[in-house]
Amino acid sequence: xxxxxxAVDDEPLALGLVGAFIEKTPFLQLVGRYSSxxxxxxxxxxxxxxxxxxxxxxxxxxxxxxxxVLERSNRGAHTTRIIFTTAFDQFALDGFRVDALDYLLKxxxxxxxxxxxxxxxxxxxxxxRVESTPVAISQAAPVExxxxxxxxxxxxxxxxxxxxxxxxxEGLKDYVKVYRQSDPTKPLLSLTSLKALEEKLPSRQxxxxxxxxxxxxxxxxxxxxxxxxxxxxxxxxxxxYKDVFGEFISRWL
Numbered sequence: 208x209x210x211x212x213x214a215v216d217d218e219p220l221a222l223g224l225v226g227a228f229i230e231k232t233p234f235l236q237l238v239g240r241y242s243s244x245x246x247x248x249x250x251x252x253x254x255x256x257x258x259x260x261x262x263x264x265x266x267x268x269x270x271x272x273x274x275x276v277l278e279r280s281n282r283g284a285h286t287t288r289i290i291f292t293t294a295f296d297q298f299a300l301d302g303f304r305v306d307a308l309d310y311l312l313k314x315x316x317x318x319x320x321x322x323x324x325x326x327x328x329x330x331x332x333x334x335x336r337v338e339s340t341p342v343a344i345s346q347a348a349p350v351e352x353x354x355x356x357x358x359x360x361x362x363x364x365x366x367x368x369x370x371x372x373x374x375x376x377e378g379l380k381d382y383v384k385v386y387r388q389s390d391p392t393k394p395l396l397s398l399t400s401l402k403a404l405e406e407k408l409p410s411r412q413x414x415x416x417x418x419x420x421x422x423x424x425x426x427x428x429x430x431x432x433x434x435x436x437x438x439x440x441x442x443x444x445x446x447x448y449k450d451v452f453g454e455f456i457s458r459w460l
Contacts, residue, residue, distance in 0.1 A: 208332055210324075213239040215247040215270070216262040216292065221313065225260045225292060228320045234328055244268035248276065255287050258308070258327050263293040274307065288330065290323050326364075333365050357407050359385065359397040366395065370412055374437050376404060376421040388426070391438065416444045416452055430456055 212229050214237065216222040222240055229237040238256060241247040245268050247259065259277075263270035274289050294313040308330060309323040358365045368385060377384040377394070378401030384394040405415055415421045420442050422435055429436040434443050444452050 208328060208335070209234055209236050210257040210328060210331060211236050211238050212258045212260060213237070213241060213247060213250065213256050214260045215241045215244060215265075215273075216260075217242050217265045218262070221262065221292070225320075228317055229260070229324075231317065232321060232324055235324055244270060244273040248273060251277075251287070257287065257331060258324075259287060259289050260292055260311075261289050263291055286334075288327060290327065330364065357404075359395060360399065361395055361397055368395065370409065370423075371425075373413075373423050374426050375423060375440070375442060376401065378419045378421075386440075414448075414451065414455060416442060416448050418445060418447065424455070432456075 212235050214222055214225040214229060216225060219242070222242060226237055226240050229235045235258075239247075239250050241250060244261075244265050247261075248268070259273075261270040261273065270289075270291060270293070274291075277287055277289070288308040290309045290311060291307050292311045292313060292315070308327055311319060311323055355371065356367050356369045359368055360366075368387070372387045372389050374386040374388055374391060376386070381398065383397050383399055383401055383404060385397065386394045401415070401419070401421060405413075405421055408421065412424055413421050414424055416435060422437060422442060426437050427435050428438065432444075432449075434441050436442070
């Protein structure tokens with residue numbers, strides 16, 4: 208797999224170094240160098256790339272601002288991923304929030320660069336395998352009848368989570384916590400929304416009972432009119448979901 212890349216940095220020496228590192232790496236192909244995020248954005252209009260090695264602090268348009276623009280446009284067939292290159296470690300959390308693939312703190316050497324590039328290659332290889340799976344499944348049977356797992360973005364990787372392992376999911380502001388039978392004390396933290404997960408989960412196995420909770424139906428131990436209990440955890444049922452939940456309770460009576 209060859210990944211197309213561009214380098215974006217307003218410092219000529221840093222731009223030259225990243226460009227040289229890309230050209231030195233067999234599975235990367237350098238298709239552009241830009242001294243500003245505005246130039247990079249114009250260049251990307253000609254065609255998408257796989258990876259952008261992107262500085263953060265730049266005039267006119269910062270790397271974070273460019274990342275947010277790309278995040279909104281990453282809803283089509285091609286997804287461009289970002290590896291930030293910056294001298295300021297306080298931007299690490301911001302990089303995670305815009306779903307950056309990795310974060311290189313200047314000055315970095317080729318070994319550190321290669322580690323980040325290899326992580327990118329692993330990511331795209333995994334995405335390629337995941338995207339090829341539904342094609343084979345759809346030819347045989349409906350997706351919901353055959354798939355028994357989903358993939359979650361955990362930090363900078365995709366993690367496979369079996370439906371049967373999920374106890375319940377809690378939605379936070381920008382993240383979700385997925386509680387599992389296999390390790391109930393250590394929930395998986397993923398940068399996604401509860402609504403996005405709800406659309407991926409089979410309705411015969413999961414139910415949203417609150418704006419902040421989705422529960423696994425098979426793992427419910429007890430119910431009341433206003434709550435469900437899974438293990439030692441009591442989860443509230445909000446008014447918005449009481450009608451659907453009431454239909455579920457009727458099966459218990």
